[in-house]
Amino acid sequence: MSNRVIRIGSRGSDLALWQANFFMGELDAIGVSSELIIITTKGDKIQNLSFDKIEGKGFFTKEIEDHLLDDKIDIAIHSHKDLETESPPGLSISGVSYREDPAELLLIRKESVDRTLDLEFKKGAVVGTSSARRKAQINSLRPDITLKDIRGNVPTRIKKLRDGQFDAIMLAKAGVNRLNLDVSDLYAVRVDERKFIPAPAQGVLAYQCREDDSEMHSIITQMADEGMAHLVKIERAILNKFGGGCHKPIGAYAHPAEGGYKVRVTYAQDWEDTPRRVSFVAKDSEEARIKFEALQNKSLPTSVFISRDLSDESFLKRQCQLTGVRLEDQPLIKVKSLEFELPESFDCVFFSSRNSVREFFRQSPISVSSGVTMAAFGESTAKELSHFVNEIAFIGSGSDSALVAQNFKEFLGNRSVLFPISEQSLRTIQSSLDLAQVKEVICYSTTAELSKIEPVDCYVFTSPSNVESFFTAGNSIGKSKVIAIGPSTEKALKKHNIDSLSANIPDETELWTLIAS
Numbered sequence: 001m002s003n004r005v006i007r008i009g010s011r012g013s014d015l016a017l018w019q020a021n022f023f024m025g026e027l028d029a030i031g032v033s034s035e036l037i038i039i040t041t042k043g044d045k046i047q048n049l050s051f052d053k054i055e056g057k058g059f060f061t062k063e064i065e066d067h068l069l070d071d072k073i074d075i076a077i078h079s080h081k082d083l084e085t086e087s088p089p090g091l092s093i094s095g096v097s098y099r100e101d102p103a104e105l106l107l108i109r110k111e112s113v114d115r116t117l118d119l120e121f122k123k124g125a126v127v128g129t130s131s132a133r134r135k136a137q138i139n140s141l142r143p144d145i146t147l148k149d150i151r152g153n154v155p156t157r158i159k160k161l162r163d164g165q166f167d168a169i170m171l172a173k174a175g176v177n178r179l180n181l182d183v184s185d186l187y188a189v190r191v192d193e194r195k196f197i198p199a200p201a202q203g204v205l206a207y208q209c210r211e212d213d214s215e216m217h218s219i220i221t222q223m224a225d226e227g228m229a230h231l232v233k234i235e236r237a238i239l240n241k242f243g244g245g246c247h248k249p250i251g252a253y254a255h256p257a258e259g260g261y262k263v264r265v266t267y268a269q270d271w272e273d274t275p276r277r278v279s280f281v282a283k284d285s286e287e288a289r290i291k292f293e294a295l296q297n298k299s300l301p302t303s304v305f306i307s308r309d310l311s312d313e314s315f316l317k318r319q320c321q322l323t324g325v326r327l328e329d330q331p332l333i334k335v336k337s338l339e340f341e342l343p344e345s346f347d348c349v350f351f352s353s354r355n356s357v358r359e360f361f362r363q364s365p366i367s368v369s370s371g372v373t374m375a376a377f378g379e380s381t382a383k384e385l386s387h388f389v390n391e392i393a394f395i396g397s398g399s400d401s402a403l404v405a406q407n408f409k410e411f412l413g414n415r416s417v418l419f420p421i422s423e424q425s426l427r428t429i430q431s432s433l434d435l436a437q438v439k440e441v442i443c444y445s446t447t448a449e450l451s452k453i454e455p456v457d458c459y460v461f462t463s464p465s466n467v468e469s470f471f472t473a474g475n476s477i478g479k480s481k482v483i484a485i486g487p488s489t490e491k492a493l494k495k496h497n498i499d500s501l502s503a504n505i506p507d508e509t510e511l512w513t514l515i516a517s
Contacts, residue, residue, distance in 0.1 A: 004215065006034040009064045009073035011041055013153040015175050019077045019205055022097075022178075026223045037073050039064050065091060068208065074216055076208045080201035080232060081172075083208075085240040090210060094217045095224025096232055097205035100174035102198045102253060104134070106189040107158065112167035113187045115386035118142055118315065120189050125167035128157065134170050135271035136249035137196055141315060141509070154179060161186065174203035192379075192397065195509045197251030197266045197277075200235035204228060230284070231261060237285035238265050238292055249275060254288075257281055262504070263288055264513065274322045277513040300325055300516055301457030301481065307332050307466035316508040325515075328456065332469035333446040337362055338423075340441040347415035348393075350375040350408065350429060353463075354384040359444040360420035361388045375411070377404055377429070378506050399486030399506040405432035412437065422446055424465055426488060448472055456480060458515050461500075464492035471496050483514045 006027060010020035020036055027034045041063045064076045065088050080096060087093060106119060114122040118141050121127065125142075128150035129135060135147050148166060150157050154175045161169045162185070173190060176183065207224065209216040231254050238252040251266040260283035268275040278295040282288035303326040310317045310329040320327040335355055340363065349372060351357045357376075375394035376382035382395045394411045396404035409432050416437050419430055423445040430438050448469035458481040461467050467489060482500040484490035490502040503510040 003033075004074075006032060006075060006216070006219070007037055007073040008034055009037050009039050009067050009076045011060065011064070012038045014179055015079070015154055016077075018178050019079065022205070023075070023077045023207070027219070030219070030222055032219060037067070039067055039073075065208070068210060071210075074209060074213065075220070078206045078208060080204040080206040081199040083201075083206055085236050087208065090212075091208055092211045093206050094209050095207045095220040096201075096229045097207075098225050099228055099231075100177055100203040101190075102203040103173045103193040104191045104196050104198060105171050105173040105176055106168055106191060107161055107171065107183055108168040108187040108189065109161065109164070109166075110185075110187050115392075116383055118313075118383075119168075119191070120187070121145070121168040126165075128161065128166040128169040131170075131199075132247060132249040132271040133197075133199055133251050133266075136268050136273070136275045137251065137266060138170065139271065140275055140319075141196075143318070155181065158183065158186075172198070172202055192505060192507075193253050194264060194505050195507050197253050197264050200239045200250070200252040201232045202253075204232055231255075233285045234261055234263060234282060234288045237289045238263070238267075241289065241292065242267065249273075254282075259283070260287070263292075265292060274319070276516060277509065278517045279513050280517060295517055298517075302326060303456035304328070304458045304460065304515060305330070305453055305456045306460040306462065306511070307470065308462045314508060316512050319512050326456075328454070330451065330453070332449050332451060332466045332473070333463070334449045335359070336445050336447065338442055338444055339363065340420075340443050342441065343418060343439045345416070346372065346418040346439050348373045348375055348412060348417040350377075350394075350417050350419050351381050351385055352377045352419070352421065352425070352429065354381055355422065355444060355446075356420045357381060357384040357388065360441070363443065375408060375417070377401075380506055397505075399503055401428040401486070401488060402432075405429045409433060426464070428488070458483065460511055460515070461485065461489050461493065464488050467492040467496070481515075483511060485511070 008020050008023060010016045024034045041060050060082045061078060067073045068076055069090055108121045112122045112125055113120060123144050125145045126148050127138060127145050128148050130149045130151055150160060150169055154171060157169055207220045234254045235252040239250055242248050242250050249268045249271045254261040254263045259281045262281055264279045266275045266277045280291040282291055300323055305328045308329060309331055317327060337359055373393040374385060374389050376385050376392055377396045379395060382392050385392055394408060396407060405428060408429060416439060418439045420441050420443045423442055446465050450473040452473060453475050455478060459477060460483045462485045477498055482493060482498055484493055484500040484502045485506050487502060490500050493500045501514045
């Protein structure tokens with residue numbers, strides 16, 4: 001290795017400097033000296049326009065790339081999501097970093113929180129973001145709110161929120177994590193990346209250098225993450241289909257799955273349009289491109305049945321209305337309340353469904369000690385629980401009950417827990433715990449509501465009992481698409497020799513994605 005001092009080009013923002021200093025540390029670890037050169041970009045200078053209104057491409061990167069081409073710096077450390085899919089002639093991405101948390105982070109003023117609503121900010125909130133991708137998805141989930149552009153670096157945006165210019169703002173969680181910012185005075189919501197799809201390569205750093213700089217390529221190879229480079233290539237293959245610009249309302253997120261990588265995509269021509277959501281499994285970027293093109297040309301089903309009553313605020317109902325899909329939402333089970341007596345003491349209450357919440361709190365008076373913590377299987381159950389309690393200590397992630405059980409067991413420790421359940425409960429979470437910890441109250445039962453369902457293009461089942469009721473009534477599936485809300489419902493369908501697509505998260509965005517794919 002020569003005695004060359006590597007010149008690192010960086011913007012002057014706190015986050016850009018963190019990225020540059022991270023890379024300097026990586027160089028230092030392998031005995032390579034470096035220096036930092038600060039460069040101001042077009043995106044730094046123009047602070048009064050949203051990203052989609054700034055003319056041209058690469059408004060956070062062009063000046064840095066020009067410095068590379070002019071041999072004024074040796075390497076640029078970019079937030080990969082800010083880059084065009086094609087480097088300028090003479091430059092290349094020689095490697096990428098590990099991935100920090102790819103999810104979005106909502107920061108909400110505490111007086112503007114409403115946990116009962118999607119995204120957890122109050123009705124009619126003013127939400128700050130200048131990203132077309134974020135605008136499109138927020139607008140599709142919460143059309144009641146007002147979107148307002150916000151510019152500036154991460155600390156500046158948070159200050160604007162604290163000053164009361166917004167009720168909430170959305171940021172990349174990666175940036176907040178890397179800067180180790182204290183946001184304890186605000187209500188923070190990590191939005192699942194499978195629900196709210198991030199930008200391609202969000203959370204990943206890109207190492208860009210001159211194509212003919214073989215020494216720099218050799219240095220980068222020593223610290224690059226090859227596995228992440230493959231995954232990022234898949235996500236950015238989707239972006240490339242839309243001209244490669246990072247300021248378009250395009251989201252793509254890939255993660256390892258059986259058969260390759262599960263890829264979720266959201267896209268629209270403009271942020272005010274209804275974004276399309278699709279998902280598929282691909283082994284590499286070429287297969288991802290081919291499968292995505294096929295789904296772009298695929299028509300939506302004309303009719304959908306879901307075994308659940310949907311509210312007027314339902315995301316799934318709204319998407320069906322906007323796209324002209326006929327929707328029949330009808331539960332196939334009837335819930336009957338049962339009287340119960342509370343045990344004398346318990347440390348925690350775990351709710352496995354919205355019905356368990358409603359039926360537990362329906363019986364009055366219910367006296368639960370203020371020291372008792374509340375837990376919910378997932379976000380849907382937590383939203384229902386938020387109508388009755390202010391604090392929820394545990395919320396499971398995803399629809400895999402085995403994983404939720406494992407995480408809850410770690411959370412619970414050696415404390416006792418009460419499960420409000422139905423007579424038909426599968427007791428999946430309980431079975432993972434020490435029996436001495438478990439207490440139960442049977443607060444409701446379900447009975448079949450036998451109904452003949454008109455044939456549709458797509459059936460969505462939301463519980464095993466709804467599956468049994470459907471077939472007991474003499475209904476049949478035919479060749480229609482079938483979607484299960486989770487593994488237990490998928491298993492119930494399998495007993496009737498029905499193959500189904502299973503949601504990875506029990507959320508309406510996931511169900512709509514499967515319907516549209």
